[in-house]
Amino acid sequence: MRSDPRLRLPIMLIVALLVQTTVLARMRVWGVMPDFMLLVAVAGGITAGPTRGAALGFASGMLIDLFLPTPLGLSALVFTLVGYGVGVANTGVLRSAWYISVLTAAAGSTAGVVLYAVVGSVLGERMIDGHLATIALVVGVSNAVLAPVAVRFVAWSLGSERRRRPLKAGAT
Amino acid sequence: MAVYRRSRRSRFFLVLLALTSVTVLTLDYRGGGDGALESVRRTARDAFAPVQSAADWVVSPVAGFFSNMGDFGDLRKENASLRRQLDEARAEAIRGADADRERQGLLQLQGLDYAGGLDSVPARVVSSAPTNFQLTITLDRGTDARLDVGMPVVTSAGLVGRITEVSKIRSTVLLITDRQSNVGVRLANSGEPGVARGDGSRNPLPVDLITTEVPVAVGEPVVTSGLERGLFPAQIPVGRVRSVTEPPGALQKDILVDPVVDLVRLEFVRVLLWKPTG
Numbered sequence: 001m002r003s004d005p006r007l008r009l010p011i012m013l014i015v016a017l018l019v020q021t022t023v024l025a026r027m028r029v030w031g032v033m034p035d036f037m038l039l040v041a042v043a044g045g046i047t048a049g050p051t052r053g054a055a056l057g058f059a060s061g062m063l064i065d066l067f068l069p070t071p072l073g074l075s076a077l078v079f080t081l082v083g084y085g086v087g088v089a090n091t092g093v094l095r096s097a098w099y100i101s102v103l104t105a106a107a108g109s110t111a112g113v114v115l116y117a118v119v120g121s122v123l124g125e126r127m128i129d130g131h132l133a134t135i136a137l138v139v140g141v142s143n144a145v146l147a148p149v150a151v152r153f154v155a156w157s158l159g160s161e162r163r164r165r166p167l168k169a170g171a172t
Numbered sequence: 173m174a175v176y177r178r179s180r181r182s183r184f185f186l187v188l189l190a191l192t193s194v195t196v197l198t199l200d201y202r203g204g205g206d207g208a209l210e211s212v213r214r215t216a217r218d219a220f221a222p223v224q225s226a227a228d229w230v231v232s233p234v235a236g237f238f239s240n241m242g243d244f245g246d247l248r249k250e251n252a253s254l255r256r257q258l259d260e261a262r263a264e265a266i267r268g269a270d271a272d273r274e275r276q277g278l279l280q281l282q283g284l285d286y287a288g289g290l291d292s293v294p295a296r297v298v299s300s301a302p303t304n305f306q307l308t309i310t311l312d313r314g315t316d317a318r319l320d321v322g323m324p325v326v327t328s329a330g331l332v333g334r335i336t337e338v339s340k341i342r343s344t345v346l347l348i349t350d351r352q353s354n355v356g357v358r359l360a361n362s363g364e365p366g367v368a369r370g371d372g373s374r375n376p377l378p379v380d381l382i383t384t385e386v387p388v389a390v391g392e393p394v395v396t397s398g399l400e401r402g403l404f405p406a407q408i409p410v411g412r413v414r415s416v417t418e419p420p421g422a423l424q425k426d427i428l429v430d431p432v433v434d435l436v437r438l439e440f441v442r443v444l445l446w447k448p449t450g
Contacts, residue, residue: 017220021302022228031373031436032304051182058189062196066216069306069337069344072209073197080189084182113304120305123201126351127305131373135304 005159009059012157016040017063032135034142035109036150037064041079042108043147043154045086046101052158057083070125078119082112098148105147110140214339218314221298221342225312228299290405292326292442293317298342307350307372309333309438314341322403324444330409330432331355331396332441343443347435348410349377356399357410357429362386365397368410368429376414379427386425388416394429402449 020036027033040060045053061079065072086108090100113136117127143150200209295311313319315338325332325345333353337344348355351372357379358365364386368377382388392413398406411429418425 018224018227021224021299023231025300025302031307033302035304037302049182050179051185054182054186054189058193061193064302066213067220067301068303069301069308069346070303071197072200072213073193073195077190077193077197080186080193084186087182117305123197125305126372129351129372131371134373139304 008157008159012153013040013059013063016060016153017067020064021067029138029142030134032138034146035113035139036143036146037061037075038079038082038109038112038139039105039143039146039150040154041083042086042105042112042143043101043150044158045083045088045108046090046104046151047155048087048158049091050084050087053083053087054080055083056154057081070120071123074120074123075116078112078116081115082108085111101151102144102147105150106140106144109143110136113139217339217342221312225298291445293319293445294440294442295319295325295343296440297438301344305372306352307347307370307435308336309345309347311335311343311345311441311443312341313443314339314343316340318445319343319443320447322448324404324408324446325441326408326444327433327438327441330411331404332433332435332438334403335443345441348431349373349375349435355404355410356397356402357394358397358399358406359386359388359413360393360395361389365399366427368394376428376430377411379429380424382425382427383423384418384425388413388425388427390414390416404448405444405446 016036024033024036037060041053041057044056048056057079058076061076062073065075068075086104089108090104114132117132117135120127196209200207203209293313295313295317298310298312301308301310309332311319311325319335319338321335321338323335325334331348333345333347333350335343336346346353347370348368349370349372351370353370355368355377356365357368359382364382366379366381368379370377379394390413394410394413396404396406396408396410398404409432411431414428414430416425416427
C-alpha cells in the first residue's frame with residue numbers, strides 16, 4: 001500500500017475504532033468482548049518501544065474515551081501506561097518470535113484491564129468485583145488471538161513495513 | 173550514553189502524556205454534564221454516528237453469525253424454556269384478563285396514572301457501548317427527538333433502563349443490570365417495596381429491603397414502585413422472582429429477579445417522555 005505515511009496513523013485509529021464499536025462489540029463471550037483499542041497500545045509498545053507505545057496508547061485511549069460513559073481521559077491514562085510498560089518490557093527481547101508478541105499481548109491486556117478497574121475505582125466507579133476476573137481473562141485471551149493482526153496493522157501505520165525491533169537488533 | 177538519553181526522553185514523554193490524561197480526567201470530572209469536554213464528546217459521537225451506522229450495516233451479518241455461534245447451546249435450552257413459558261403465559265392471560273378489568277376499574281376510580289398513559293418515542297438499538305465495565309446500549313435518537321437524561325426506556329415486555337447521556341442524534345441507556353443501576357420495585361402480590369440493583373453481569377437482579385416476614389412466591393411479578401428517588405414511573409413490569417432464600421439470622425430475604433426483557437438481544441425500544449421529579 002502506497003498511502004501517505006502521515007495519513008496512516010489516523011486511518012489505523014479510525015479503522016480500529018470502527019472494528020471495536022461494530023464487529024467486536026457484538027462478539028462477546030460471557031458478556032465480555034475483546035478490547036482492540038487497548039491492543040493498539042500494546043502493539044505500539046511491541047513494535048516501536050516505550051515512547052511511541054505511550055503515544056499510541058494515549059491516542060487510542062482518548063479516542064475510545066469519547067464513546068464511553070466513564071470520565072474522559074481514564075482510558076487515555078491507562079493505555080499510555082500500558083503502551084509504555086509493554087515497550088520497556090520488550091526492550092530486552094532481541095528477536096521477537098511470533099509467540100513472544102502473543103504472550104506479551106495477553107499479559108499487557110490483562111494488566112491493562114486490571115489497571116483500568118483500579119484507576120476507575122479510585123474515581124468512584126464501581127468496577128472491582130467477581131466479574132473483573134472474567135473480564136481480565138476473556139480480554140487477555142481474545143486480545144492474544146488478535147495480536148498478530150494488530151501488530152502488523154500498527155507497524156504499517158507507523159511507517160515500518162517490517163517490524164522495527166528485529167531490524168534494530170540486527171544493526172547493533 | 174545514547175540509550176540512556178533515549179530512555180530519559182521517553183520517561184519524560186510518559187510523564188507528559190500521563191499528566192495530560194489526568195488533567196483531562198479532572199476537568200471532565202469537575203465539569204460534569206455541562207462542561208466544555210462533554211460538548212466535545214457529544215460532537216464527536218454525532219459526527220461518528222453515520223460512519224458507524226454504515227460500517228455496522230456492512231458487518232452485521234458476519235458479526236451476527238459469530239455471536240450466534242457462541243450462543244447455539246443456549247438457544248436450544250432457551251427454546252425449550254420459551255415453549256414452557258408460552259404455555260404458562262396462555263394460562264395466565266386468561267386469569268390476567270379478568271384481573272386487568274378489575275384493575276382498570278380501580279385506576280379509574282382512584283385517578284392513578286401509570287406508564288400506559290405516557291407519551292413515548294420509538295428508537296432502534298444501534299450498539300452496545302464499547303466497554304466491558306458498563307452495561308449500556310446506544311439508541312439512534314437524541315435531543316432532536318425530545319429525549320433527555322433520566323427518561324425511562326421500555327419495551328412492550330417491560331423495563332430496560334434509563335437514559336444517562338444524550339447528544340443530538342444518539343443517546344446512551346444504562347441497563348437495569350448495570351452496577352450503577354438501582355430500581356425501586358414492588359412485589360405484585362404483597363405490594364412490598366424493595367430495591368432491585370444490577371450486579372454488572374447478565375445474572376438476575378438481587379432485590380434488597382424485603383424483610384423476612386413478607387411472603388414471596390417464586391414466579392411472582394415485580395413492577396416499578398415509583399419510589400427510590402422517583403427514578404421511574406410506577407407500574408412498569410421489571411421481572412419475575414426466580415428464587416427466594418432466607419439465610420438464618422438475616423433481616424431480609426435474598427431474592428433474585430429475572431428481568432422480563434431479554435437485555436442481550438434488544439432491537440427496538442420505546443423511550444417514555446417522562447422525567448424524574450426529584
